[in-house]
């Protein structure tokens with residue numbers, strides 16, 4: 351009898367270990383790769399992760415009956431983590447682009463973003479055209495980085511590992527402007543004196559969840575949950591909680 355129980359415990363422990371290791375079967379763990387330097391989408395709040403993407407991920411995990419595990423890594427490591435299976439979903443205010451779609455699949459879009467320009471309050475820079483020939487700070491490997499290099503030349507663009515570092519560079523005069531998504535831009539300006547977000551939008555984009563090419567099953571499940579969250583208003587409720595209407 352004792353032996354049987356021991357054997358059963360071992361079988362259960364093994365099954366648990368299998369599903370716990372980033373597997374995406376139902377009942378297991380949903381591993382989310384993100385870069386929590388991007389309020390209000392993902393940021394560190396005391397000991398916890400918070401933000402729109404964290405809540406969307408939690409809702410998806412709940413719906414699929416899975417535990418959510420968050421891996422906070424560099425933004426440019428997220429797609430490789432998905433490709434190698436280290437993480438199941440990349441949720442990081444990540445813009446769906448044709449270039450990225452060569453490496454991962456994207457879910458239906460769950461939010462929109464706009465690339466915005468942050469400058470010092472007394473700056474002469476007033477529109478995207480004025481970025482010609484000035485130094486621009488960006489977060490490495492983001493769409494803002496890619497667009498700015500294309501439009502203004504790599505020599506004029508300085509990439510930082512986090513948006514907050516680009517903001518620091520703006521404050522100390524190492525760069526003349528920062529190009530970053532509009533909601534984080536507003537958060538950074540709120541948290542730092544003497545900066546403003548320009549009224550002109552640079553590029554509009556769609557945020558979506560990155561999933562491994564060979565995991566069609568998870569893609570369908572995630573799309574199902576997003577569709578449901580759009581229909582029942584819970585997605586909008588999460589967005590409204592973090593993004594206050596002006």
Ligand code: ARG
Nearest residue numbers: 385388442443444445492493
């Ligand atoms: N939307 C931009 C992109 O996809 C920036 C995303 C940055 N996200 C982050 N969590 N740091 O490239």
